[in-house]
Structures are given as C-alpha cells and as structure tokens.
Amino acid sequence: MPELSSIPKYEPSLETMFFEFSNGVTKQAASIKIPSMTVDEATYFFNTNWPVIAGMVLRKAATNAEVKLTLFD
Numbered sequence: 001m002p003e004l005s006s007i008p009k010y011e012p013s014l015e016t017m018f019f020e021f022s023n024g025v026t027k028q029a030a031s032i033k034i035p036s037m038t039v040d041e042a043t044y045f046f047n048t049n050w051p052v053i054a055g056m057v058l059r060k061a062a063t064n065a066e067v068k069l070t071l072f073d
Helices: 039-048 050-059
Strands: 009-011 016-022 027-033 066-070
Touching (some): 039 050
Antiparallel strands (some): 009 016, 016 027
C-alpha cells in the first residue's frame, strides 16, 4: 500500500485534495476531487478513507506526472 509522504491539503475553490504518496522508492503527486465539503470535512473524509483512496491510487496511471482521482472513477 502506498504511504502518504505529505500532509494532504484541500483547496475548496477547486474542490480538490492535493497530496503526495510514496511507494517506498519514489514520491508521486496526486489529487482527488472531493466536492461540496469544508476543509475540515474534506480532511476528515480523506483520512478516514485513505485505505480506499490508496487502492484507487494503485489502479490509476499518472497523467502529466500526477495521479488524478475522482470519487466516481
């Protein structure tokens, strides 16, 4: 399972959480769309659902050096 290598940061205007993860060798930038939440709600959601998000990260290929996820992939 990938490990978080940065503190996730939610950008409300973009409805997106930005974070970095590591596979133990390299770091990779990533983001996930989390619509209609406050910063606190999105951070709680992200942390609570990290195992699911990590699984999504493993299945999604990077585009322009970033893994971009949505909750409805």
